[in-house]
Amino acid sequence: MKVLVSPTPEAAARLAAEHLARAAASAIAERGNxxxxxxxxxxxxLMxxxxxxxxxxxxxxxxxxxxxxxxGPDSLDSNYLSAKTELLDHVGVPAGQVHRIQGERDPVQAAADYAALLPAQLDLVLLGMGDDGxxxxxxxxxxxxxxxxRVVANWVPRLETWRLSFTFAEINAARERWLLVTGASKAGVLREVHNGIDGLQGxxxxxxxxxxxxxxxxAAAQLTL
Known part of the structure; x- marks a missing residue:
């Protein structure tokens, strides 16, 4: 694990944002986008x-x-809507370059269609981590x-719903993977992940x-760095 620790959630988010700006500039200079x-x-x-x-x-x-x-894209539960209101409505990404997952459709078909429109390799996948890992x-x-x-329709029994998600193969195929994790509720899981406890299923x-x-x-309180 490469770990970068900041004093507050806001500081961690700001550091990730600054690094993303640098990564974007480098990718655009090298590959055009x-x-x-x-x-x-x-x-x-926050980021x-x-x-x-x-x-x-x-x-x-x-x-x-x-x-x-x-x-759907107008639901308060939509990840797309969150990104739209907090970021995309405020910056100049052309509409045709924002590719949302169509969560309102049949999940299996929506997963297949999203996999088909992904680029050959993503530059960066940004991720979080729940309290359950x-x-x-x-x-x-x-x-x-x-x-x-690349994309899976994943039935989550405890939530009694389908979720659409990148597979680990897709996540790990990206040029970079970043995890932004904050809060004391994540500290125990982070320690176990860092120490290799419970593995993938846990x-x-x-x-x-x-x-x-x-x-x-x-979040980093129980890590030995």
Missing amino acids: FSVALSGGSTPK YQALRGLDIDWTHVHVYFSDERSV HTASLFPGTEGLQAGG HPVAGVHDAVWYLDTA
């Missing part, structure tokens, strides 16, 4: 707000999503943990390889 997959949750909102004030050539950015709930919509004990391909985030972890002090 920057492809990034965003995630849901509360901590990414989205920080990104709004940074100098990024958004006209050369393509935005994707690492997962989505089985809802899930990342994207790959939850403990679900079939999606073992899924092949803590799905363990399936993300060679990631950069952006943590606040509370």
Whole structure:
């Protein structure tokens, strides 16, 4: 694990945003565009707000999503809507370069269609981690943990709903993977992941390889760095 610890959630989000701006500039200079997959949750909102004030050539950015709930784009539960209101409405990404997952459709077909429109390789996948160790919509004990391909329709029994999610194969195929994790409620799981306890089934985030972890002090409290 490459771990970067900041004193507060806001500071961790700001550091990730600054690094994303640098990654975007480098990718655009080298390849002409920057492809990034965003995630849901509360901590990414802090990063989205920080990104709004940074100098990024958004006209050369393509935005994707690492997962989505089985809802439409206007639902308050939609990861797309969160990114739209907190970031995309405030920056100049052309509408045709924002690629949402169509969570309102049949999940199996929506997963297949999203896999088909992804680029050959994403530059960056941004992820979070739940208190149960899930990342994207790959939850403990679900079939999606073992899924092949690029995008999976993952049934989550404890939530009684479908989720659409990147597979681990897709996440790990990106040029970079970053995890933004904050809060004391995450500290125990982070310690176990760091120490290799419980593995993929217990803590799905363990399936993300060679990631950069952006943590606040509370989340990192039980790590020995």
